[in-house]
Amino acid sequence: MDVLATRPRAILCDVDGVVRHRDTTLAKTIEDDHGLPNGSIAKAALAPDLLQQAVTGRLDEHEWLSQATDRLAEVPAARQRAAAALAEWARPLGTVDHTVLGMLATVAQTVPVALLSNGTTRLESDLQDLGVTNVLGTLINSARIGHAKPSEEIYRAAAERLGVPLDQCLLIDDTQSYVDGARRIGMPAVLYSGHESLRRVLAAVPNPEKAGGAHS
Structure with a gap:
């Protein structure tokens, strides 16, 4: 996961494989x-x-x-x-990576943060039951958009939802083809590979105390 050259004005983060994990066995x-x-x-x-x-x-x-x-x-x-x-x-809801969720919640004090997922119509209730939406309230679910990653339509819809130019949003995803799809249309994107690399990437977003408070 690369360190960013510029500071993003919004974060789009994948759900499964990053914020939520499932039992693969x-x-x-x-x-x-x-x-x-x-x-x-x-x-x-x-x-x-x-x-x-x-x-x-x-x-x-x-x-x-x-x-x-x-x-x-x-x-x-x-x-x-x-x-x-x-x-x-x-039936299982999966488990939440609270370390990742905490890092995203901290960043959300400074810039808009949304979850962007190729999900089914059950995703909203899953994240509500897991307590994720109590921390990060903005979810962009492909099942509600009608387009799924890596189509450009869902990336454009996500940027529009956050009110931030596409080239100033950052996608964090654990699937290379979704990262590549975002990059093809000019959206910065990084491949998620773990906590430490995520910390380095999010360091490009200013600390809320240094930034003078939460975003409006």
Whole structure:
């Protein structure tokens, strides 16, 4: 993660893989418990064509999981087992990285900070239940925008939402293709790689005490 040459006027931060983390071993455990082939949950639920519909709002959470169930169930008699496995997989909210959340909250005293995520229609309730939106209240969810990273439309919509020129926003994301997509249209972006590198990047934003108080 590079140290920035200029100070950003707004921060856009990814959710999953940065602020929130999920148990990557859960799917295998559930597959084993339900007698499903390893990798079958991801193959069904995260198939690019289906996931794209979910994160752009063309399918809501229930519709996405229902269609994933159809794909996971090899025969009609197996649908109940597939539905139970997917419900168990989708249920956990994940865990919050409070160190990252704290760093973003400090920066938010100086410049606008928003979460920018390729999420489903359930994302708002998840972050509310996890207490994230009590700290960072601005969420830009691809399912509500109708476009997902790395499309330029979602980056432009995010900058407009914050009222800051696109080239003065900074995207922090753990997916290289999303970082590349932002950079292609002139939005500074860095690849998240951990706490220490994030601290160095956020050092480009002035300390609120030195900046003379919170942003307006």
